[in-house]
Amino acid sequence: MIEAGTSANHTAGGIAPGGLPPAPLVVEHVSKWFHTKRAQVHALDDIDLHVRGGEFICLVGVSGCGKSTLLDIIAGLTKPDRGRVLADGQLVEGPGRHRLVMFQESALFPWHNVFGNVMFGLKRKPELTASQRREIADDHLELVGLAKFKHAFVHELSGGMKQRVALARSLAPDPRVLLMDEPLSALDAITREQLYADIQDIWRRRPKTIVLVTHNVREAVCLGDRVVLMSPSPGRIREEFTISLPRPRDINSPELALIAQRITAALKGHLVAARQAAE
Numbered sequence: 001m002i003e004a005g006t007s008a009n010h011t012a013g014g015i016a017p018g019g020l021p022p023a024p025l026v027v028e029h030v031s032k033w034f035h036t037k038r039a040q041v042h043a044l045d046d047i048d049l050h051v052r053g054g055e056f057i058c059l060v061g062v063s064g065c066g067k068s069t070l071l072d073i074i075a076g077l078t079k080p081d082r083g084r085v086l087a088d089g090q091l092v093e094g095p096g097r098h099r100l101v102m103f104q105e106s107a108l109f110p111w112h113n114v115f116g117n118v119m120f121g122l123k124r125k126p127e128l129t130a131s132q133r134r135e136i137a138d139d140h141l142e143l144v145g146l147a148k149f150k151h152a153f154v155h156e157l158s159g160g161m162k163q164r165v166a167l168a169r170s171l172a173p174d175p176r177v178l179l180m181d182e183p184l185s186a187l188d189a190i191t192r193e194q195l196y197a198d199i200q201d202i203w204r205r206r207p208k209t210i211v212l213v214t215h216n217v218r219e220a221v222c223l224g225d226r227v228v229l230m231s232p233s234p235g236r237i238r239e240e241f242t243i244s245l246p247r248p249r250d251i252n253s254p255e256l257a258l259i260a261q262r263i264t265a266a267l268k269g270h271l272v273a274a275r276q277a278a279e
């Protein structure tokens with residue numbers, strides 16, 4: 001069991017007793033340039049994005065269209081040159097403990113075992129006692145199906161297990177916003193499918209505002225309430241699709257495949273248009 005004040009006992013509205021509800025996000029007119037010795041890259045152009053508290057958004061686009069840059073700006077890890085980000089109405093000026101990022105590479109600490117890695121995520125919760133932290137870490141390892149591997153070291157885990165540990169580490173501090181940058185792309189198809197089911201289940205039980213970046217349109221349709229398409233040079237939001245398929249969604253369902261096909265066609269159209277405009 002998890003203590004009150006963390007997310008274990010969510011009410012129907014998704015608000016933990018004593019905890020804070022998932023935070024809405026507002027991205028307003030965000031633009032970003034990178035200056036290198038050789039060139040100036042216009043990475044993002046006038047990005048507007050509104051995410052409701054508890055909503056699951058998937059950002060999709062080809063390599064280099066600015067997805068990670070946008071996620072980093074929402075996280076407060078990178079500053080926009082123009083525009084601003086508000087999380088729960090507050091200006092984002094740097095990283096905050098309520099907004100956590102889960103990267104493509106799990107970035108676990110090799111000198112900690114599985115339990116130690118999840119405990120690390122709880123360091124930013126000074127209000128918890130040591131025993132509460134241990135309890136929360138155990139609960140989250142249970143949640144991702146790794147309770148038995150609590151004492152294993154990172155090098156003893158498969159890629160999928162590492163991503164599960166990273167997921168437990170991201171979820172344990174009960175962030176109000178979880179930002180995921182291609183968290184599953186390094187995994188084999190079967191492991192990925194299991195994690196699609198797990199992520200949907202965890203999100204249902206412990207609501208959060210999630211922004212997930214992916215190249216994979218089917219993955220986006222499987223997970224997202226909304227799929228947001230981006231195109232490159234400069235990175236722009238082109239179109240949004242609301243996905244109203246019932247949950248839990250099966251990545252292999254024909255209905256999902258049909259929607260993914262339509263979105264892929266739209267994505268290709270935007271890419272062609274962006275390339276033509278850049279010529």
Ligand SMILES: Nc1ncnc2c1ncn2[C@@H]1O[C@H](COP(=O)(O)OP(=O)(O)OP(=O)(O)O)[C@@H](O)[C@H]1O
Nearest residue numbers: 034035036041043062063064065066067068069070
């Ligand atoms: N630190 C940086 N310095 C210079 N240019 C950068 C930097 N970070 C990103 N860029 C450039 O900004 C653009 C957007 O990069 P970004 O990493 O956000 O793309 P992405 O959509 O996440 O791509 P991918 O799908 O390959 O991860 C690219 O042209 C990239 O080369």
Ligand SMILES: [Mg+2]
Nearest residue numbers: 067068069181
């Ligand atoms: Mg990226």
